[in-house]
Ligand code: ADP
């Protein structure tokens with residue numbers, strides 16, 4: 001089977017398949033032919049007419065029918081935007097926004113960033129010439145903050161609305177009000193076939209326009225037994241497919257949950273393939289295998305690498321794409337015949353009772369499973385292998401994924417809506433309302449951070465916080481740092497917290513990598529450790545070589561540097577000072593505490609803490625610099641809670657309980673355990689007064705607790 005090469009000379013590709021290869025760009029003719037072959041092209045004039053006739057149109061179509069790449073172009077060609085207004089198209093994912101903009105620029109034969117551009121958080125690739133702008137839904141929301149009626153836009157396409165991302169749902173709610181104020185704006189909502197009627201009825205019976213699809217039958221194969229390790233099972237399945245089918249039959253797409261899984265899958269795949277090929281063909285290294293190419297794709301990958309997945313391989317080579325659910329509907333990779341579905345995805349889950357937001361690996365919904373399988377049947381009949389049993393599919397899976405708005409922390413959203421003048425959040429027109437408890441928890445958190453006053457109105461602090469496209473706790477810390485003389489340090493920390501992990505830990509050199517990481521440790525704080533990394537990188541002239549020597553991800557640091565510049569721009573526009581505290585880092589910790597006093601924990605055992613408010617037991621993450629302290633600090637604040645086999649607090653800083661009092665005074669109170677001399681007793685609890693002397697007490701003699 002491995003000697004199939006000869007037979008693969010006549011590898012066929014779908015007639016519509018056109019894309020950039022490594023060696024050169026497709027010709028104009030190729031591109032035009034491909035565009036005309038798309039299902040959307042067949043109904044182009046009807047679709048434009050419907051949009052002309054209605055303010056809101058819902059467009060439904062199979063994935064790959066041309067909704068994302070074609071619609072905006074049709075509207076542009078038809079001149080639907082008057083008065084020099086432009087066309088905006090939102091995507092729930094950054095990766096999709098960039099990749100699609102790139103594709104459309106190629107199709108329109110313009111330079112990316114000119115007539116066609118994209119805008120994602122911290123990165124704007126548009127110009128005054130831009131007519132068609134792709135962006136994340138989050139960016140459009142931010143723009144609404146600057147200009148409530150979105151004057152710049154003549155048409156807005158809300159793409160992938162069926163995904164029901166939080167920001168998409170909020171935009172749709174805002175449009176309820178906006179449509180009346182801007183009679184001239186067109187709203188187009190595109191959706192996969194699931195649940196599209198919901199959008200139509202939300203907008204008072206807007207027309208539903210269906211692009212006739214073409215799909216081929218897909219055979220679905222379930223796992224016979226429950227699998228214990230979906231990475232391993234998926235790898236074995238992909239190898240079985242590869243070994244038992246001709247390469248010319250088609251490529252393989254594996255769905256995984258996120259970056260770690262994807263990398264593990266790619267590594268295992270390379271390793272197993274090398275073993276097999278070495279037995280049969282005497283291959284000694286993976287690089288010598290020449291009939292397979294593996295393409296991981298997840299959002300942290302830089303755009304240029306992501307775009308490689310579209311490249312057409314030379315004959316006799318098979319593509320194995322390993323992707324998150326981005327490949328479910330937003331990106332279409334042609335030539336896929338086999339899908340391997342691990343059955344899980346990473347979902348944000350929020351528990352308002354204990355105020356915990358976490359990314360959790362959860363079974364996908366039936367709708368997701370069908371979308372995933374569907375990717376195998378675009379250019380011919382396909383096969384979908386599900387790494388779960390048929391019973392599990394019926395018993396464990398919801399029909400639909402729960403919309404993000406119902407399972408996420410809403411502090412950001414509530415702050416944004418408040419800034420947009422939506423006073424009564426509880427009566428905002430949500431397509432599906434979030435749980436009341438979540439809304440109340442968000443209002444409470446914003447109040448705690450000082451963004452809302454006792455009456456729920458936006459404070460000056462809150463208004464300033466809303467200018468930053470970051471979590472309220474981070475913007476709070478940043479603002480406090482400016483008045484405490486360490487915003488230079490804090491903006492670095494915030495930037496470092498906004499990028500994927502900077503420490504690199506290759507599986508074959510873990511010990512070495514851990515040693516390298518520990519050299520950056522600032523024992524009181526993981527935040528300061530990040531600051532230290534950035535500072536040293538800067539002293540080494542932002543060198544890439546230096547990064548690889550110290551097991552640091554150069555790309556993440558690069559990105560942090562870009563984000564830092566963006567944040568500084570916002571600070572300048574808000575007249576927020578950039579000041580450095582020099583080597584005085586305690587003040588930095590105190591400012592971190594100001595944003596995160598809500599997420600505080602108190603030591604309870606070896607590496608164990610109790611969440612102050614809820615009492616929940618959490619574990620200090622094994623990578624924390626705090627383990628270098630000898631005795632762990634009694635009080636900490638943390639950046640995030642990770643739910644894996646245990647609840648871990650990740651990115652942690654030691655804090656003084658008096659700081660927690662200072663920033664969370666209405667939540668916490670300090671009791672002091674006094675040793676009563678001559679009384680022989682263990683002492684009693686006494687509330688600390690405002691008396692200055694009290695601060696001389698050692699923190700471990702104090703007991704900070706939540707007020708009743
Ligand atoms: P939909 O939005 O309806 O799912 P798209 O407009 O995304 O469909 O895709 C239409 C076609 O364009 C598909 O055949 C897809 O493979 C192709 N395409 C999209 N992006 C790229 C790209 N970056 N490179 C090559 N082909 C692409």
Ligand code: MG
Pocket residue numbers: 064067068069159160329330
């Ligand atoms: Mg699309």
